[in-house]
Amino acid sequence: MTRYIIRRLLQVIPVFLGTTLLVYYMVFALPGDPIAALFGDRQPPQSVIDALRNQYNLDQPFWVQYGLFLKNLFTFNLGVDFTQQPIAATLARIFPVTAMLAVEALIIQAVFGVLFGVFAGLRKGKLFDSTVLVASLVVIAVPTFVLGFVFQLVFGVQLGWARPTVGASANWGNLILPAVVLGLVSFAYVLRLTRTSVIENMNADYVRTATAKGLSRPRVVLAHILRNSMIPVVTYLGANLGGLMGGAIVTEGIFNVPGVGNKLYQAVQRGEGPTVVAIVSVLVLVFVVANLLVDLLYAWLDPRIRYE
Amino acid sequence: MTTATVKIEETAIQDRPILEIKDLAITFTTGAGEFKAVKNAHLSIMPGETVAIVGESGSGKSTTALAAIGLLPGNGRVTGGQILLDGEDIAHASERRMIELRGSHIGMVPQDPMSNLNPVWKIGYQVRETLKANGRPDGPDDVARVLAEAGLPDAHRRARQYPHEFSGGMRQRALIAIGLSCAPKLLIADEPTSALDVTVQRRILDHLEKMTTELGTSVLLITHDLGLAAERADKVVVMYQGNVVEAGPSLELLRNPQHPYTKRLVESAPSLASRRIQSAKEQGVEAADLLVPAAAGRARDEVLQVRNLRKVYKLRQGMGQSTDFAAVDDVSFSVKRGTTTAIVGESGSGKSTVAKMVLRLESPTEGQIIFDGVDTAGLKGKELFTFRRRVQPIFQDPYGSLDPMYNIYRTIEEPLRIHKIGDAASREKKVRELLDQVALPQGTMQRYPNELSGGQRQRVAIARALALDPEVIICDEAVSALDVLVQAQVLNLLTELQSELGLTYLFITHDLAVVRQIADHVCVMEKGKLVETGTTDDVFDAPQQDYTRALLNAIPGASLLLPPAVA
Numbered sequence: 001m002t003r004y005i006i007r008r009l010l011q012v013i014p015v016f017l018g019t020t021l022l023v024y025y026m027v028f029a030l031p032g033d034p035i036a037a038l039f040g041d042r043q044p045p046q047s048v049i050d051a052l053r054n055q056y057n058l059d060q061p062f063w064v065q066y067g068l069f070l071k072n073l074f075t076f077n078l079g080v081d082f083t084q085q086p087i088a089a090t091l092a093r094i095f096p097v098t099a100m101l102a103v104e105a106l107i108i109q110a111v112f113g114v115l116f117g118v119f120a121g122l123r124k125g126k127l128f129d130s131t132v133l134v135a136s137l138v139v140i141a142v143p144t145f146v147l148g149f150v151f152q153l154v155f156g157v158q159l160g161w162a163r164p165t166v167g168a169s170a171n172w173g174n175l176i177l178p179a180v181v182l183g184l185v186s187f188a189y190v191l192r193l194t195r196t197s198v199i200e201n202m203n204a205d206y207v208r209t210a211t212a213k214g215l216s217r218p219r220v221v222l223a224h225i226l227r228n229s230m231i232p233v234v235t236y237l238g239a240n241l242g243g244l245m246g247g248a249i250v251t252e253g254i255f256n257v258p259g260v261g262n263k264l265y266q267a268v269q270r271g272e273g274p275t276v277v278a279i280v281s282v283l284v285l286v287f288v289v290a291n292l293l294v295d296l297l298y299a300w301l302d303p304r305i306r307y308e
Numbered sequence: 309m310t311t312a313t314v315k316i317e318e319t320a321i322q323d324r325p326i327l328e329i330k331d332l333a334i335t336f337t338t339g340a341g342e343f344k345a346v347k348n349a350h351l352s353i354m355p356g357e358t359v360a361i362v363g364e365s366g367s368g369k370s371t372t373a374l375a376a377i378g379l380l381p382g383n384g385r386v387t388g389g390q391i392l393l394d395g396e397d398i399a400h401a402s403e404r405r406m407i408e409l410r411g412s413h414i415g416m417v418p419q420d421p422m423s424n425l426n427p428v429w430k431i432g433y434q435v436r437e438t439l440k441a442n443g444r445p446d447g448p449d450d451v452a453r454v455l456a457e458a459g460l461p462d463a464h465r466r467a468r469q470y471p472h473e474f475s476g477g478m479r480q481r482a483l484i485a486i487g488l489s490c491a492p493k494l495l496i497a498d499e500p501t502s503a504l505d506v507t508v509q510r511r512i513l514d515h516l517e518k519m520t521t522e523l524g525t526s527v528l529l530i531t532h533d534l535g536l537a538a539e540r541a542d543k544v545v546v547m548y549q550g551n552v553v554e555a556g557p558s559l560e561l562l563r564n565p566q567h568p569y570t571k572r573l574v575e576s577a578p579s580l581a582s583r584r585i586q587s588a589k590e591q592g593v594e595a596a597d598l599l600v601p602a603a604a605g606r607a608r609d610e611v612l613q614v615r616n617l618r619k620v621y622k623l624r625q626g627m628g629q630s631t632d633f634a635a636v637d638d639v640s641f642s643v644k645r646g647t648t649t650a651i652v653g654e655s656g657s658g659k660s661t662v663a664k665m666v667l668r669l670e671s672p673t674e675g676q677i678i679f680d681g682v683d684t685a686g687l688k689g690k691e692l693f694t695f696r697r698r699v700q701p702i703f704q705d706p707y708g709s710l711d712p713m714y715n716i717y718r719t720i721e722e723p724l725r726i727h728k729i730g731d732a733a734s735r736e737k738k739v740r741e742l743l744d745q746v747a748l749p750q751g752t753m754q755r756y757p758n759e760l761s762g763g764q765r766q767r768v769a770i771a772r773a774l775a776l777d778p779e780v781i782i783c784d785e786a787v788s789a790l791d792v793l794v795q796a797q798v799l800n801l802l803t804e805l806q807s808e809l810g811l812t813y814l815f816i817t818h819d820l821a822v823v824r825q826i827a828d829h830v831c832v833m834e835k836g837k838l839v840e841t842g843t844t845d846d847v848f849d850a851p852q853q854d855y856t857r858a859l860l861n862a863i864p865g866a867s868l869l870l871p872p873a874v875a
Contacts, residue, residue, distance in 0.1 A: 205423040212377055212418070213438040213486060214411025217403070223437065224426050303470045304427055 005292070012288050016281065023280045024066050027273040034058070034082070034271035056082075056274070069274060073281070081267070081275045090263065091278060097170040098259035101252075102244035104172065104179035109187040110237055117194025117233075118226065124199050133195075136188035148181045148254040165256040178255040182248050186240050193236055197229040204228070231301050238294025242287040325352040326394055326493050326526045327376060333388035334371050334380065345371045345384065347550040353494065358520070358527040360541035360558070362534055362573070364791040365762070368550040369530050373496050375399070376528065377414045378406035394493065412442040415492035415525075417516070419499040421479035425471040431455070431482050432467025435489060442490040458485035459515045476655070477508040484516055491523050498530040505654040505818055506862040513540060532791050534573055535821075536864035538562050546570045576796035611780060611812050612643040612666065617675035619661050635661045637836040639675075643829070645779070648806065648813040650827035650844070652820060652859065658836040663784050663816045667701055668692070679780070697727055700778040702769050704785035709769055710757040716743075716768055717753035723775045742771040746801060763794035770801065774809075784816045799826050820863055824848055832856050 035052050053059045057068050072079055078087040120129040139147075155177060156164025162177040201207060202225055210224045245260070252261040260279060267275040299305045334346040346368040353359045361369040374380050376391055378401065391399040393413065398406070410416075418424040425434060432451045439446035439454070448464070455463040458481045471479055480500065487495055500516065501509040517540065520527050531537050537544050538558045545555040546567065554567040565571045619636040636658040643649045651659045664670040666677055668684055677684045679695065687695050703709040710719055720742055724735045740750055746767040757765055766786065773781055783802070787795045803826065805811060815827055823830055823844065830847045832840040832855065840853045851857045 205418060205420060206426040208379055209416070209418050209424045209483070209486075210426065210437075212379060212410055212416040214407060214409075214441045214490070215437060216407055216441065219437070219441065223429070227428055228426065302428055303430075304472045 005296075008288075008292050008295070012285065015288060016284050019284050020069075020277050020281055021066060024069065024273060024277050025062065027268070027271060027276050028062050028065065030268075030271050034273075065273070069277060073278075078278050079274055081272050082270060087275055087278050090275065091282060094258060094260050094263045094279075095282060097175075097257060098245060098252075098261065100170065100172060101175050101179055101182065101248075101257060101259060102241060104175055105183035105186075105244055106237065106241055108179055108183035109190050109240075112183075113187045113190025114194050114230075114233060117191040118198055118221075118229070120191065121195040121198025121202070121229075122221065122225075124195075124202075129195075132191065136191050139184050139188040144181065144185060144248070144250050145254065147184060148178075148251055151177055151181050152254060166258070167256055168258060170257060170259075175257070178248075178251050178257055181254075182244065182251045190233060190236065194229060194233050197232050198225055201225045201228045227301065231298065234297050234301060235294055238290055238297065242283075242290040245286045245290070246283055324395060325392075326355050326357075327528065328352040328392040329372065329376065329389070330392070331389035332372060332375065332386065332391065332399070334368070334375055334384055335387045336381075336384045338383060344387075345550055346375070349389070349547065349550075349552050351545045351552065351555060353526045353528060355493070355526055356521075356524050357543070358517075358529060358541045359543045359545060360529040360531055360537035361545045361547055362531060362537045363547035364532060364793055366549075367547040369547045370498055372547070373498055373528055373530050376494075377410060377416055377496055378403075379416075411438055411492065412490045413492050413494065415487035415490070415495045417480075417484050417487040417495065417497040417500045419502060421476050421483055421504070424483055425474075425479055427471055430468055430470055431474065435467065435482070435486055438486050438489050444490055454485045454489045455482065457519065458482065458488070459511075460485070476504050477512060480504060480512055481515070484512070484519070488519055488523065488525065492525060494526050494528065495520060496528045496530070499532070500529075501536075502531070502533070506820070506864075507654060507858055509864070510862040533864055534562065534792070539864050546573070572793065576793050609644050610642045611645040611680055612814065613676075613678040614642065614662070614666070615640050615676045615678065617662065617665060617677065618673045619658070619665060619670065620673040634836050636665070636672075639831075639833070639836075639838045641829075641831050641838065641841055643780075643812055643814060645812050646806070646810045647828040648815055648826055649829040649831065650815040650817060650823040651831045651833055652817055652823055653833035654818060654859075656835070657833040659816050659818075659833050660784055662833075663701075663782050663814065666814060667699060667782055668695070693727070697723075697776045698778050699780045699782065700773040700776060702766075702773050702781060702783045702786040704788055707757075707762070707765065707789075710765055712757050715754055715756050716748075716760075719757075719768060720772045720775055723772060727776060729776070738775065739771075742774055745774065745805065746771045761794075762790055763798060766790060766794075766798055767801070770798070770805075774805070777809075778811070780812045780814065782814045782816070785818070786815070787822060788817065788819060795822070802826065820848075820859055832859070 035049055035056075035058065050059075057065050060068070076088075078091070080086050081090065116132055120132045123129050152164050155161045163174050164177070166174050166178065207220060207224050210220045215223075249261040249265050251257070252259045253265070256262075260283075264276065264279050267279070329349055329351050332346055332349040333344065336343045336345050349368065349372045351359060351361070361372065363369040371380070371384065375384075375386055376393070376398075378398065380386070386399045389399065390397045393409065398409065401409075425431070432448070432455075435451045435454055436446045439450060444450070448467070451467050452463040455467055460466050460478060460481050466474075466478075471482075474482065484500070487497075497516070501512050504512065513536075516527075519525075527541075529537065529541055534544075541558050543556065544558045544561050546553050546561070546569065548567075548569040554561060554565065554570045561570070562574055565574050617636055617639045618634060621633045621635055622630040623633045639658070639662060641649065651662060653659045661670065665672050666684075668677075668687070671685065679699065684695060714722070717736075717739055720739045721735050724730065724738060729735070730738065739753065743750055743752060748764060748767050748771070752760070752764070752768070757768070760768065766789075769786075786802075787798050790798060799822065802813065806813065813826070815823070817823060827844045830840075830842060830844050831838055832847065832853065834855045840847060840851065840856050842852075847856060848860065851860060
């Protein structure tokens with residue numbers, strides 16, 4: 001098991017190098033001069049431009065730029081962005097916010113998705129099941145920006161149940177509205193996945209055998225249907241956590257959440273290679289660790305799966 | 309004195325059957341309307357008695373048994389009659405009452421040990437929750453005792469293992485342990501051993517019999533195997549299309565069947581006493597021997613030669629180490645054109661690995677497979693393509709080996725298309741011919757596998773195998789999944805096709821009764837090695853090896869002489 005975890009963590013190295021190289025190159029290849037863009041309509045003196053280009057290594061060929069980036073990374077010196085803010089400080093500011101948002105959204109979709117999915121599955125074909133199925137289809141069909149604005153208007157402005165925008169004061173309570181919007185879409189998928197999985201397991205031979213043993217219905221459901229049904233759901237949730245951490249550009253934009261999605265969008269627009277790559281590097285780590293956790297959880301849920 | 313009192317008590321108890329089913333009718337409601345799965349079932353089981361329900365799939369035997377434990381699927385319900393458990397009608401009992409009865413009064417041993425244990429819980433846990441639910445002591449020692457009684461050695465350790473760490477036989481022992489753990493008065497055993505090897509089957513049935521006798525448990529045994537029913541049950545009840553058509557003491561019923569269906573069942577039951585199905589052996593082979601000059605012809609006659617075949621797998625043991633495991637070890641045999649050779653053995657004996665290597669789906673570690681004078685190991689590209697055309701497989705599971713998305717026409721036509729034989733019109737003609745050959749109506753072409761019965765599907769699989777006019781057909785457990793009557797039909801079909809088309813069969817099976825019916829030569833395999841070969845008659849009449857004798861003895865009903873089969 002330990003060997004397996006070590007091997008998985010070692011896989012981070014090639015994945016990390018590959019993704020940063022790719023992202024760095026894509027930012028490098030973006031059209032337009034980032035320095036010229038910084039000054040807008042004004043034309044700065046050539047000496048200032050040269051000094052800035054030199055500071056950000058923009059006068060170097062691509063490979064040298066990438067090499068310098070890696071060197072700085074391994075010496076834990078992420079440098080500063082175009083507004084002279086240390087990138088490390090930016091990361092330390094945005095990631096906790098997005099992490100909070102992601103975890104809140106994940107909890108919402110997991111708890112409600114599994115709960116509704118299990119009840120729909122157990123009552124297959126009944127009124128509750130059909131209602132939930134149609135409702136989840138509606139949720140899937142409505143785009144996030146529509147859902148986001150509607151929720152903002154109804155719950156944030158008209159009913160005043162939650163803050164319509166988050167701004168600088170991001171905490172668990174203030175993030176509830178964007179978290180619900182973010183969680184809703186995947187909630188519908190989790191619900192459907194759980195429902196299908198429960199229906200499949202209900203017809204399994206071992207469930208019939210469990211009933212034949214004289215177990216009560218709640219015990220059969222809890223011990224024999226639920227645990228087995230969770231296996232695919234956990235896989236989906238884990239993969240989803242990585243996606244949520246990547247920042248929800250639309251949702252964070254609507255609710256003005258100072259998180260990863262917002263910052264990444266800004267940095268891409270400005271052509272700030274080092275900032276983009278720094279954010280992506282952290283995301284790669286998050287993805288790899290999230291996937292590893294899913295795999296470990298998977299092995300715990302299903303003893304047939306053993307890693308060496 | 310004491311014996312006398314016991315006697316009196318016994319007769320008092322035996323006055324009333326433990327289970328009595330009267331005029332039972334069960335209806336399933338499906339999208340296509342109502343379907344009466346059981347129309348009129350009646351039977352009674354006395355305390356301590358074993359009663360077998362025999363019938364083909366779809367006869368309603370399992371449905372009747374499931375109704376007795378209140379486990380009918382959601383769309384099924386009892387529409388008539390009574391199920392009296394110890395005098396109490398449970399046909400419409402509440403779910404709460406059924407939960408009380410299940411486990412403690414009625415136990416169940418299900419059919420497939422692979423799918424009936426929950427893969428995510430330890431065996432001990434699954435035993436313990438049964439004890440707990442029925443208010444029995446459920447400590448680790450109690451769990452181990454229950455498992456040990458079912459014949460699992462080292463029960464404390466076994467209880468801490470997961471189902472996937474158990475073999476099929478051990479899982480079935482665990483299921484028997486669970487079924488009998490609360491000493492129920494009635495045990496429903498639904499095909500308890502049909503998924504197991506014959507020798508394992510025998511040991512498990514012996515043990516089950518011993519346990520139920522000790523506990524005084526009555527057994528309702530569901531089986532499609534007449535020999536097994538006759539050997540294990542006091543009474544046999546024959547079901548056919550939802551009705552009980554005949555019932556009576558086992559031997560009497562089998563020796564003197566009254567109902568036409570029972571008669572057919574008795575006749576087609578493969579047993580040791582049956583003989584090779586006619587035609588090929590008597591006519592084909594001897595004719596071929598006459599035509600070909602003996603000395604020169606022999607070598608050419610052998611379409612398939614397997615020489616010193618070995619297949620070694622590496623078993624991983626963790627920590628980067630591995631050990632060699634010889635699945636097939638120094639196996640040599642040859643198959644004459646137009647004959648049938650059977651390879652028999654238990655699961656794990658390596659017989660299927662041999663089949664895969666002959667089909668070149670696996671490559672041997674050592675040794676040669678000579679097909680028509682050419683070593684198949686050297687075949688590449690075009691030659692291999694031609695070889696594939698000449699050697700075709702038929703697999704065990706007709707449910708799994710047909711693509712559910714392909715209709716029957718496309719299934720049978722596909723090999724012709726891949727091998728670019730003929731144009732669309734001639735291919736369609738060929739498919740029609742093939743359907744005729746396997747006795748399927750032309751209308752089958754547009755249907756899909758899920759609309760066909762198991763026997764029909766296996767006919768489609770045979771038609772598909774025949775499409776390319778192969779010379780050798782490898783049948784890997786080709787009839788094992790079929791009911792006896794259907795099995796007999798398919799075996800007859802294979803025999804007819806052999807004499808018509810001069811086919812050579814290599815038959816991989818664990819079922820010795822089938823071997824007797826179809827094979828000319830037998831190779832017995834045990835743990836990767838060939839332990840005995842010979843003509844079918846020699847091997848069956850005078851087995852040389854203990855292992856072969858054990859296999860022969862394990863055939864259910866082997867000790868019973870059934871007049872129709874002998875005659």
